[in-house]
Amino acid sequence: MARTKTENRPKIKMSGKELRRQKFLLVVSFFMVAYGVVFYYWPLTGWLMAFQNYKPKKGLLGSKFVGLDKFKFLFEDDVFIKVIRNTFAMGLINLVTTTIMAVLFAIILNEVRRVWIKKPIQTISYLPHFLSWIVVTGILHTSLSSSGIVNEILLKTGLINQAINFFAHPKYFWAIVAFAQNWKETGWNAIIYLAAITAIDPSLYEAASIDGADRLQKIRYITLPGIKPTFLILLLMNVGNVLNAGFEIQYLLGNGLVQSVSQTIDIYVLKWGISQNDYSLGTAAGLFKSAVSILFIVIANEIAKRYSEQRLF
Amino acid sequence: MIRLTDSRLERGNTIMNETVNKEYKVRKPISDKVFSVIVVVFLAAFVIITLYPVINTVALSFNDGIDAVRGGIHLWPRKFSMKNYKTVMEMQNIWTGAKITVGRTVIATLTSLFANALLAFVVSRKRFLFKSQLSLFWVITMYVNGGMIPVFLLYKNLGLTGTFHVYWIPGMISAFNMLVMRTYMEGIPESLEESAQLDGAGYWTIFKDIISPLCKPMYATVALFIAVWQWNSWFDAMLYNRMKTEYTTLQYELMKLLSSVMQQSGSAENAKNGAATITPITIRAATTIVTMLPIVCLYPFLQRYFITGLTIGGVKE
Known part of the structure; x- marks a missing residue:
């Protein structure tokens, strides 16, 4: 979200008259801030738990302070190191592949001139976005099962002699997650790129045609530069979300055999914090995730500021 | 390149543009034809991959439960049944x-x-x-x-x-x-x-x-x-x-x-x-x-x- 220009207008001074005039706005603001404090800011005090040996009975103030012990435990835990790797790897793979697919789909769909073909394809492309991850993983499970369509095709074409149990081998897991992510969101993510392409001045294409440019050249020299600002701003917004990209699908598709590649930070937090009741350890892992996410956003924002006009803040 | 053609476009009137476009249509580069094929194949694959699993689920939901274990149900139920619902x-x-x-x-x-x-x-x-x-x-x-x-x-x-x-x-x-x-x-x-x-x-x-x-x-x-x-x-x-x-x-x-x-x-x-x-x-x-x-x-x-x-x-x- 780029910063919008603030307009030059006479500044309204705070005065008793003005406050009375804005009574309604102030009252609403008061309730909104109260709500925000309770549901968004108050939980931040819970970060203290990461530095304590938190016991629910003793509360936040009575629990023993242990400094960085919980973090030390985390980083000495091989499982957590793997968890960080998994979260980061899947987040990055998803970010890169979904961006490429969305751009590719938008550009190719834009090449279709007949509306009666284009519209239905677009409508179909949104469909998976509206399905829950439960439905998507269920469908995926049916398709990839030993009697599912994927194994059937592979067997019939002679690429394999025996059905593959895709969910039992760690080497397939990240690819399955990436595929699911792309299957679900490509059409949806392409909406913004399609809008950006529509905003490109059509006379540029006409001019290029006269110059003898073919369609590929037009895409390369007109469409791609045209969607570059949108591309950058979305990339910026998504970089901060890289670590957030991993929960539902990994949780739903993961099983004992692929645990070493399927567990993400959020799953780790859930496992330690909620199931094992070690609130402090869970919070420490969550705090680590938040800190890294914020760091990513700041870095991405700095890079963007340096190399282009786009930025978040 | 673009700026140059812009000025050319400005010089030409609408009629001229139309003739240019017509001429252009006649001698479409071969690369464009190849590209059209790629577009069709890509979109066809996209639609099939998006829709198949959903239609397959619908077909399964209307199929007899014991019969479905045999596998091989794709777009249409083999043994129709409302029992699942x-x-x-x-x-x-x-x-x-x-x-x-x-x-x-x-x-x-x-x-x-x-x-x-x-x-x-x-x-x-x-x-x-x-x-x-x-x-x-x-x-x-x-x-x-x-x-x-x-x-x-x-x-x-x-x-x-x-x-x-x-x-x-x-x-x-x-x-x-x-x-x-x-x-x-x-x-x-x-x-x-x-x-x-x-x-x-x-x-x-x-x-x-x-x-x-x-x-x-x-x-x-x-x-x-x-x-x-x-x-x-x-x-x-x-x-x-x-x-x-x-x-x-x-x-x-x-x-x-x-x-x-x-x-x-x-x-x-x-x-x-x-x-x-x-x-x-x-x-x-x-x-x-x-x-x-x-x-x-x-x-x-x-x-x-x-x-x-x-x-x-x-x-x-």
Whole structure:
């Protein structure tokens, strides 16, 4: 979200008259801030738990302070190191592949001139976005099962002699997650790129045609530069979300055999914090995730500021 | 290159352009024909990959359960049967889940839409003294949050866990939706507000009678976002209401049906002798169709709204 220009207008001074005039706005603001404090800011005090040996009975103030012990435990835990790797790897793979697919789909769909073909394809492309991850993983499970369509095709074409149990081998897991992510969101993510392409001045294409440019050249020299600002701003917004990209699908598709590649930070937090009741350890892992996410956003924002006009803040 | 042709275009009149275009059509480069083939193949593959699993699920849901174990059902049921849907309809927890899901979707959409709209209205008033401070207060929440454990403990302390209210109270205001609405409201001419104020209208009247009617398309968009989110949620039901079967949701019930199967595929031993204990694939398919049907039927008619919503939220803001 780029910063919008603030307009030059006479500044309204705070005065008793003005406050009375804005009574309604102030009252609403008061309730909104109260709500925000309770549901968004108050939980931040819970970060203290990461530095304590938190016991629910003793509360936040009575629990023993242990400094960085919980973090030390985390980083000495091989499982957590793997968890960080998994979260980061899947987040990055998803970010890169979904961006490429969305751009590719938008550009190719834009090449279709007949509306009666284009519209239905677009409508179909949104469909998976509206399905829950439960439905998507269920469908995926049916398709990839030993009697599912994927194994059937592979067997019939002679690429394999025996059905593959895709969910039992760690080497397939990240690819399955990436595929699911792309299957679900490509059409949806392409909406913004399609809008950006529509905003490109059509006379540029006409001019290029006269110059003898073919369609590929037009895409390369007109469409791609045209969607570059949108591309950058979305990339910026998504970089901060890289670590957030991993929960539902990994949780739903993961099983004992692929645990070493399927567990993400959020799953780790859930496992330690909620199931094992070690609130402090869970919070420490969550705090680590938040800190890294914020760091990513700041870095991405700095890079963007340096190399282009786009930025978040 | 582009600048040069621009000037050429300016020189030429419309008739000339038409002849040029015609000429161009005749000698289309071969690369364009190859490209057309690529476009067709790509889009055909895209449509097939998107639709096949969904149609396959529909076909399975209408197929006889024992017959389906043989495999080989693709786009059409082999042995037609309505029994799966009958079985699903007889499951008591599916009905409870449906009731709660519909309830939370309706209540949360209405309350959340109202709260976000009101906040966006306040924040978008140019005269408002704390406009930027209030904005910042909410933007921060998009980037910094307490995380799963502190939030869980908060809901527990507030007595929200184990109740229906945990579905609609905590997420009522979302900074993202609020910002989308704010951007839209800022585009409405200020003169409307000023003239209403001259007529003695207060801010509530302005919000209710002047701004809101103009924001209907945006309200529809945000309502759709909230409704889809609510309909598809399952994690909150699992985390906060696991023990309260009376507050289960449709998606959570489906998850329970599916997860037993997913755990099984993880171990070869179970896969061999499993089939008997797990829910038949056809019942799972029928439940899946039941949970997704309302949204799948609805979304094609709301396309116009979510496209404008996304474009305003993502590009302009």
